[in-house]
Amino acid sequence: xxxxxxxxxxxxxxxxxxxxxxxxxxxxxxxxxxxxxxxxxxxxxxxxxxxxxxxxxxxxxxxxxxxxxxxxxxxxxxxxxxxxxxxxxxxxxxxxxxxxxxxxxxxxxxxxxxxxxxxxxxxxxxxxxxxxxxxxxxxxxxxxxxxxxxxxxxxxxxxxxxxxxxxxxxxxxxxxxxxxxxxxxxxxx
Numbered sequence: 001x002x003x004x005x006x007x008x009x010x011x012x013x014x015x016x017x018x019x020x021x022x023x024x025x026x027x028x029x030x031x032x033x034x035x036x037x038x039x040x041x042x043x044x045x046x047x048x049x050x051x052x053x054x055x056x057x058x059x060x061x062x063x064x065x066x067x068x069x070x071x072x073x074x075x076x077x078x079x080x081x082x083x084x085x086x087x088x089x090x091x092x093x094x095x096x097x098x099x100x101x102x103x104x105x106x107x108x109x110x111x112x113x114x115x116x117x118x119x120x121x122x123x124x125x126x127x128x129x130x131x132x133x134x135x136x137x138x139x140x141x142x143x144x145x146x147x148x149x150x151x152x153x154x155x156x157x158x159x160x161x162x163x164x165x166x167x168x169x170x171x172x173x174x175x176x177x178x179x180x181x182x183x184x185x186x187x188x189x
Contacts, residue, residue, distance in 0.1 A: 007061060011061060014054065017053050018054060020153070021050050021051065021054070023153060024047060025043075027116070027156055028106075030115055031109065034113065035113070036109070039109035042102055042105025043106060043109075045098050045101045045105060046098075046102030047102070049098040049099035049103075052091070052094065056095065064077060096132075103129075104125070107122075107124055108121075110156075116159060119152075120155040121152070123151050124149055124153060126145075126148055126152075127145050127146065127151070128149055130145030130148060131146055132145070
């Protein structure tokens with residue numbers, strides 16, 4: 001936290017968490033009609049989880065660097081006083097539980113969805129699990145989890161863009177055929 005790269009890294013993480021909040025909303029909005037109660041509950045949990053994650057990153061961005069800067073307060077981080085405080089511990093457990101419930105339910109809804117590719121749901125789930133288990137093994141395992149999660153999210157985005165482009169091209173083709181732009185006229189009923 002005293003490293004000069006800490007704040008820029010935390011800022012990138014904060015922007016990423018905010019983007020995930022918007023991204024999960026966009027994904028859910030497309031599958032809301034078919035997601036059912038499980039999808040709705042999963043969506044609410046995942047949004048709450050990433051809101052709590054944004055709170056944690058805010059601490060890392062604004063509070064921890066100030067605490068670490070001064071020798072008389074650095075012990076709060078060094079000796080894990082803040083981390084082991086009962087209120088903070090409850091917050092961290094609540095955040096972990098909401099992200100677990102949200103990821104499981106939301107990924108199941110994604111997987112069952114006919115709108116999104118099944119590998120995206122699998123990658124998001126595996127990435128979240130590997131990221132969660134990573135700190136117990138190695139920071140590099142956590143990075144692999146983040147990367148896997150990101151690939152799953154990007155697959156959702158790319159798939160959505162491709163499908164939107166295909167839908168647009170089909171509409172244009174039907175319009176061109178109905179106007180006789182290809183030398184033949186299509187009658188659309």
